Amino acid sequence: MKVVIIAGGKGTRIASVATEIPKAMIPINGKPVIEYQVELAKRYGLTDFIFIIGHLGEQIETYFDNGSKWGVTITYYKEKKALGTAGALAYLKSNLQEDFFVFYGDTVMDIDLEKMLDYHKKNNSDATLLVHPNDHPYDSDIVDVDENGRVKKIFIKPHPVGFISRNLVNAALFIFSPKVLNHIELGVKSHIEKDVLPACLDAGMILYGYNSPEYIKDMGTPERYQKVCEDVISGKVSKLNWKFERPAVFLDRDGIISKEINLLHKAEQLELIEGAAEAIKYINEKGYLAIVVTNQPVIARNLCTLDELYFMHAKLETLLGEKHAYLNAIYFCPHHPHGGYPEERKEYKIKCDCRKPATGMLIQAGKDWNIDISNSIMIGDRDSDVQAGENAGVKISVMIEQNKPYALLDALKTLI
Ligand SMILES: [Mg+2]
Numbered sequence: 145m146k147v148v149i150i151a152g153g154k155g156t157r158i159a160s161v162a163t164e165i166p167k168a169m170i171p172i173n174g175k176p177v178i179e180y181q182v183e184l185a186k187r188y189g190l191t192d193f194i195f196i197i198g199h200l201g202e203q204i205e206t207y208f209d210n211g212s213k214w215g216v217t218i219t220y221y222k223e224k225k226a227l228g229t230a231g232a233l234a235y236l237k238s239n240l241q242e243d244f245f246v247f248y249g250d251t252v253m254d255i256d257l258e259k260m261l262d263y264h265k266k267n268n269s270d271a272t273l274l275v276h277p278n279d280h281p282y283d284s285d286i287v288d289v290d291e292n293g294r295v296k297k298i299f300i301k302p303h304p305v306g307f308i309s310r311n312l313v314n315a316a317l318f319i320f321s322p323k324v325l326n327h328i329e330l331g332v333k334s335h336i337e338k339d340v341l342p343a344c345l346d347a348g349m350i351l352y353g354y355n356s357p358e359y360i361k362d363m364g365t366p367e368r369y370q371k372v373c374e375d376v377i378s379g380k381v382s383k384l385n386w387k388f389e390r391p392a393v394f395l396d397r398d399g400i401i402s403k404e405i406n407l408l409h410k411a412e413q414l415e416l417i418e419g420a421a422e423a424i425k426y427i428n429e430k431g432y433l434a435i436v437v438t439n440q441p442v443i444a445r446n447l448c449t450l451d452e453l454y455f456m457h458a459k460l461e462t463l464l465g466e467k468h469a470y471l472n473a474i475y476f477c478p479h480h481p482h483g484g485y486p487e488e489r490k491e492y493k494i495k496c497d498c499r500k501p502a503t504g505m506l507i508q509a510g511k512d513w514n515i516d517i518s519n520s521i522m523i524g525d526r527d528s529d530v531q532a533g534e535n536a537g538v539k540i541s542v543m544i545e546q547n548k549p550y551a552l553l554d555a556l557k558t559l560i
């Protein structure tokens with residue numbers, strides 16, 4: 145399987161380097177960013193590379209030559225003129241007759257590529273995009289997926305005022321089938337996100353969003369460059385690879401993040417508790433996963449539909465995103481054990497294993513996100529929350545005061 149690295153990005157000047165160099169050659173801790181990518185791919189047995197190079201690309205060619213020093217094979221495609229992120233791929237059709245990875249040469253990442261490839265294959269996907277929540281969704285391209293991860297639409301920035309969506313952003317790491325190349329016009333400037341993927345969707349192709357909590361960031365600005373350098377040096381980048389378990393903070397929703405209103409069931413009613421976004425940002429920065437586990441019997445009672453609940457959660461993620469905070473996942477129990485009401489939805493009136501204090505949601509999250517449950521934390525405002533945490537075997541399971549401004553942040557500061 146081949147790896148195409150798009151390294152034709154314009155040259156750039158950064159403070160630590162006197163002369164102009166291609167973005168992909170920007171050093172991080174003394175090593176070009178693209179070299180980390182070669183090493184990453186090689187770790188997963190991917191040794192066949194095509195580098196798309198452009199302006200100043202000869203610096204890349206001189207440095208890597210045929211790749212033998214790294215135990216890999218590198219060939220080059222030199223762009224005569226810059227054709228966007230996608231344009232050059234159209235010239236590589238004869239070289240790309242099987243599924244292939246696409247990396248952007250200025251991305252710092254440590255991703256379990258084998259797991260991503262398994263996901264791509266399992267779903268028979270034509271194009272798989274790595275997606276994740278980030279701390280600035282309002283100015284990022286948003287990938288709208290269904291409950292199975294299949295991409296429905298891509299919303300390209302800038303977004304209209306009042307735009308509400310889940311916080312799921314394209315992180316710029318792809319697996320493409322050769323079919324994708326049919327949607328790139330030869331010799332015409334085009335971009336993967338803006339042009340190619342929407343064209344694939346319009347053509348009815350199967351696209352999937354692979355939602356990963358692993359580290360992947362571009363170095364677009366001097367501040368971001370600074371940040372990724374720190375993260376490489378501190379070990380944060382490699383520590384977030386899927387193969388390592390991570391602790392989570394499990395959070396109840398009502399009364400902890402959004403204001404508790406009895407049987408909240410409309411998006412208009414949903415409001416953040418003051419300080420909740422700051423608290424979740426704190427969780428994000430501490431390297432814990434932020435996972436909501438919430439009982440929502442409003443579904444069983446037929447007070448709202450699943451789509452209305454998903455929209456409420458999109459609003460929750462949008463409000464948090466405006467304040468640079470994100471949740472990794474929201475799990476909800478739609479059930480309720482006591483039947484017999486005329487308006488209820490019978491299929492949800494069951495005794496399930498997910499309604500807290502049962503542990504179903506925490507256990508499922510643990511599997512989905514490779515969570516180290518025994519080092520995780522549960523925070524809620526009811527006995528059933530605390531019991532669910534204890535039943536699941538988290539390290540600390542606590543109750544805090546309902547709807548109290550900054551109560552969550554204050555609690556977290558004493559716990560992590
Ligand atoms: Mg609650």
Ligand SMILES: [Zn+2]
Nearest residue numbers: 477496498499
């Ligand atoms: Zn349930």
